[in-house]
Amino acid sequence: MTNVIEVDSLSVYYENNQAIKDVSFQAEQGKLIGIVGPNGAGKSTLIKAILGLEKAHGKVTVLGDKVNQVRKQISYVPQRNQIDWDFPVLVEDVVMMGRFTHIPWYKKAGKLDQKIVVDSLNKVGMLDYRKRQIGELSGGQQQRVFIARALAQHADLFFLDEPFVGIDVTSEEIIINLLRELRDEGKTVFVVHHDLSKVEQYFDELLLINKELVEFGEVKSVYKPEILSKTYKGSITLFGSDENMMVVSE
Incomplete structure (x- = not known):
């Protein structure tokens, strides 16, 4: 398989605090990858550093090149709390933003x-809402619109930061099914995720981080009590008949 990302000794500092330290990994094409760790572990910072949105030390190669050279091929969906939902824009206009990298500045769509x-x-079930203001929608509907924007970009690499937070079950099912379809088409998808009970169901691989990289690999290899305990620096409790169900106490 082809490596779509190579990260070498990536570090980010905020004044005197180190947000992430010497993170190195390689990710292959056609994978659905969960980024997991406790609050403040640097999950969002890692994504932003890879994308060049945070000042960082280290080397990042994306799709065989520097990130600025392949930005058209990368789609990023930030956390919902980073978006101004009061901005007066229609749903269809938000999705059209995903086409901007493909439209020359001197041309119209x-x-x-x-x-x-x-x-x-249509893929996210939001076509009937195309003329609605984005701020009028529910949290799940808003997230589906931003997934539609990512789809419209026709990217090869996707980064989604906590896409399942604060949304309804229907929206979550639609989104994860779309992410699987992207993976099956050969796209690579990174998802910052917090619900440990669903990682086996959702992801092919996990990247576990707590400022430093703890483990990166196939879910069956890294979704283990001792590795999660090291990641969360707490205790792991197994319960029920399914030993893969875990509770983390920080």
Whole structure:
């Protein structure tokens, strides 16, 4: 398999505090990867550092090149709390933003771009809401619209920061099914995630981080009590008949 990302000794400092330290890993094409760790572990910082949105030390190679050279091929969905939901913009306009990297500044969106927007909204079940203001939607609906924006970009690499937080069950099912489809098409998807009970169901691989990289590998290899205990620096309790169900006490 082809490595789509190579991260070498990546570190980020905020004044005198080190947010992430010497993180190194390689990720292959066509994987759905969960990024897991406690609050303040540097999960969001890691994504932003890879994307060049945070000043960082170290080396990052994305799709065989520097990130600025392949930005059109990368789609990023930030946490919902980082978005101004009061900004007066229509749902279809939000999704059209995913096409901007493909439209020259001197041209307007064409028929193909309009079709891609419609198709993307249809995939997330939000086509009937295309003329609604984004701020009028529920949390799950808003997240689906931003997933549609990511789909419209036709990227090869996707980063989603806590996409399942504060959304309804239907939206979560739609989103995870779409992410699986992207994976099956050969795309690589990174998802910052906090619900440990679903990692086996959702992901092919896990990247466990607590400022430093703890483990990175297939879920069956790293989703273990001793590794989670090291990641969360707490105790692990196994319960029920399924020994893969875990509770982490920080």
